[in-house]
Amino acid sequence: MDAPEKDPSLQPPANYGSLGPAADVTLSGQPTPAEPVKKRVPLGRILLIDGVATIIGLLIALQATPVRAAWQQIAAVLGLRGKPVAASPAIMSEHELERLDQMHPQTQAELLLERATNHYAGASDQLASRVDNWRGKINMTPKLTNMITVALNANDVRVRAAAVEVQLAAYDVAKTPDAMDRLVTQAESDTHNRPWLLWTVGLLGNRGVQPDRAADVLTSYLQDPSVETRKWAVEGLAVLGTDAALQPLLTALHDDSSPVVRERAACSVAQSGLFTQEQRDRALPTLLDDASDTRLDAQTHGWVFQALRDITGKDFSNNPAAWRDWYDSARN
DSSP states (O other): OOOOOSSOOOOOOOSSSOOGGGGOOOOOSOOOOOOOOOOOOOHHHHHHHHHHHHHHHHHHHHSHHHHHHHHHHHHHHHOOOSSOOOSSOSBOOHHHHHHGGGSOHHHHHHHHHHHHHTTOBTHHHHHHHHHHHHTTTOOOOHHHHHHHHHHHTOSOHHHHHHHHHHHHHHHTOOSSHHHHHHHHHHHHHOTTTHHHHHHHHHHHHHTTSSHHHHHHHHHHGGGOSOHHHHHHHHHHHHHHOOHHHHHHHHHHHHHOSOHHHHHHHHHHHHTSTTOOHHHHHTTHHHHHHHHTOTTSOHHHHHHHHHHHHHHHSOOOTTOHHHHHHHHHHHHO
């Protein structure tokens, strides 16, 4: 998901664990592809193609083993299936480590976040030891913004936490209670910057700055009349990632009047934010209840079932009874 900026022209979150396909959007008036025109192939071209095919056949017959071996090498290079194949040891080179102190903070941040995202040994430790010194010295350039977005989508919560640290440094927000006070106070009156402020409240809470207060503040904004405010309260709870943030998201998924907010709540429970797999597993009983709740509309049911699939890695279609049977048998 792309984090909001100060004075933002806000767009719906993108590329951050979106549940979009379940949105049940119908496209009306879509043009029907035209029937392909069948063209006649000139006789000369047919003869040329047959001749080339014959030559290739002779070469293969004469040198079948070398040709097959060469093709196998090409196939191995092009293949994308199978287990991961290491390109190099996942360690930071001595050359990089020696140059870190001579690099500008912006370059340090970009290099170490990229290495942490790719699980290079020592990168997260280097980032953690330097990030507080980057505050006020690095900027949210397009490059760094894209790198943070990638890190926030990583399948390792530690990488997502590294992205949070870098983002706070780029925002020049100190990890202190005073900073939390300023964010909360400003959010009460600054409606224009409120999305960014709520997001940053979640970031600070995730890094251990008054997390319970952050949960209370963000939950209170789930009652705001503005859909945009409620959406960013959901995003703030997702990046907060504490146990106290989970139930408000489940409530928003079930009760909020806006499909935008319900979709983001479902995504936050299923994939987005800083929740661990164990925390997401604890949402399963509520999601199973929602799956069979006839008061929910078809669109919301679709998001519930997608959340179940994302969390468990299982697929029992949109069958509440099958999901319940699997869950009950898995617990026994």
